[in-house]
Amino acid sequence: MDKLLTVTELAEEFNTTARTIRFYETKELLSPQRVGSTRVYTYRDRARLKLILRAKRLGFSLTDIREYLNLYNVDPEQLEQQQLLLAKISRRIEELEQQQEDLVTTLEELRDIEQQALSNLKTRAITTE
Structure with a gap:
């Protein structure tokens, strides 16, 4: 089973803030699971956040990032992506x-x-x- 991370642990790992991560959730770029009332993030969420932060650093818009991430789920061979x-x-x-x-x-x-x-x-x- 994947190690689950809290928003604080994820934020610390990527030197960002919990608020930033929650913002990406509101933009539907991340969708953590919940254990009780606590948000928990999987390895997949961690990988998505890494992609999001890299894309932002390179100047891509959140719309571009969402479009790219959404294709990951649609195209298993990732050709469209x-x-x-x-x-x-x-x-x-x-x-x-x-x-x-x-x-x-x-x-x-x-x-x-x-x-x-x-x-x-x-x-x-x-x-x-």
Whole structure:
């Protein structure tokens, strides 16, 4: 039998909060069992939480994560799940590459403004001497 974990144990293991785990429950990403009034999490719940946290860290939305996790139950061979994953990864890479380009452009503009401001300060310092 799988070792059952409490919300506190699971939160500690993943360096997150019980509130975060409960939030994922409200979004139907996790569905723990109950022993009396205590939520208990199985190895499967632990694996799902690990996937959820990794996907969040990589910038995927909760909707994307739910869609991916739901396919796990529908497709035993996981072909649909892998195809969906590849499509979402490609889209996320495109988004991040665009953000990277935008950041480079913004940094260049800020550096130009910084140089103009420094130049103006130097010019004014020379004229006031």
